[in-house]
Amino acid sequence: MEPHEQLLDWATQQGVQLNGIAPQRIPGRGIGLLATRAIKPEEIALEVPTRCLRSISTVPKAITRKLPNTITVHGLLAADLALDKTAKYDLWNAVCPSPDDLTSMPLVWPAELQALLPQAARELLSKQQAKFVRDWSAVSEAYPNLEETGYRYAWMLVNTRTFYYLNSKLEKRGKDDHMCLQPVADLFNHGDEGCNVSFDTHGFAIKALQPYAQGDEVKICYGRHSGDFLLVEYGFVMDDNRWDEVVLDDVVLPRLSWRQKQRLEEVGFLGKYILDRETVCYRTQVALRLLCCGIREWKRFVDGIDDGEASQGAVNKLLVEMLKQHKAKADEMVEEVGHLEIGAPEQRSALMNRWKQVRSLVGVHISSLEEAEAE
Template structure:
């Protein structure tokens, strides 16, 4: 019997109810959940009782009493996974990613490749590294015999497989600590739109939001995340991500002098410039009008008195220049990744794909600007 088939049998015995879906091994993508019949919107596909969750409430006292009460729930759950020597969760553990599967996570990449991540990815990775370091420092002090690689593997399992969850013991925690692990549900892969996930005191329910045919993979949405977030936090990139975006600060801010930056800061529009597949954000439009227009005209635009139509052509010309610079920057980075001899082929392929996704956003915007002018 395959591990996912054993999991299904175990889950049913635990009171977990699946209706219309089943775990299946998908070539090249691990295990996912596949529709076994036609599914209609609003059907409940999975019910998981609270008794099956691994949360702050299920971590043994032998672990919690040795750790400071301030340790993150992420760090605590990872410690529980890394230190567990019982057979209670063996069937569940058997379908989890292996340490080798996590080679796609930038957290374990060589430094040379980490430094080739797009800027947003580098920022996210530094925050992730800091979180892991804090948790490992506290756990290793309490359990000095625990191997760091073993703990890091458990920490990445928690990072990639937890669900938002709130109970009485979590209410006083930071929002990022509102989490739990749940069997079967952690097999759902990500889509930018997916099934609805909800919970109450009884447990979790996952409901279809669209129709599926028998044989379709059924997915959930991990959140409206950019490609850089998906890569750093989950170790994959996704084509046609409707939430993808990229910052423009490095290309917009150099076009502003100190007085212009002061004016933007005064009205709350300095920095945080981004674009997606469709267009640049309104903040970018505000900043570039200060470059293209007189101050009076700019103020009318900021205050909503002027719709900016008269100045849009000037702004578009600056945008075309910015996207040209960004395209060159992308190509430089892609070439550097190709030349890099450190890192596995799979890691470099992921990195190149992410840079290509950003280029695709740029090309789409250049095309949109061309159609408008």
């Protein structure tokens, strides 16, 4: 019997209820949850009772007493996973990704590859690294014999497999620290439009939002995340991500003078210039008009008095120029990564694919803007 089949037997004995789905190994993609029959919208496909969760409430007191109250739930759950020597969760642990499976996460990439990530991904990774360092510092002080590699592996498991969760012990913690682990549900892969996940005091319920035919993979949506977020937080890149976006700060900010940056900061529009699958954000429109318009016209736009129609042509022309610069950067990075030999092949592949996604998204907007100009 395969590990995921043993997990299913164990989980159902614990009260987990599967309705029309079952775990199955998917060639090249690990384990996922497939429909065993036709599933209708609004059908509950999975229920996980509260007693099956691993949360702040289930971490042994012997561990919580040795760690500071300020440690994150993320760090606490990782400590529990890393230190647990009992057989209680053996069947659950057996289907978790191995350390090798997690090498696609930038957290464990060589520094040379990390430095080549797109700007947004680098910023996310920097925050993630700082969070890990804080957690590891607390845990290593309490457990000096625990190896960092083992704890990091447990920490990444928590990072990639937890669900948003709230109970009385979590109410005073920040939203990013409302989390728990749950069996079987952590086998769901990500999809833009996956099942709805909800919870109450009784446990979690995962409800289908669309019909599934027998044999279809049933997914949940991890959130409306960009490709940079999915890569850094989960270690994968996903084509046709409807929520993908590109940060344009690298091509916008260098064009601005010190005084222009000061003006943008004064009105709250300095930085965080985003291009999504539909258009550039309003912040970008504000910044580009500062480069295209006089100050009075720019102020009227910022104040909502001027709709910006008169200056839109100049803004679009400048935007195309900046997007071509960004696309050239993406071309350069794809070329550079293709010649690298550092890191694991899957790490270089993920990095290259992310830059290809950036290039594609930017290229689509360049074409769209140029076609509109030609009309």
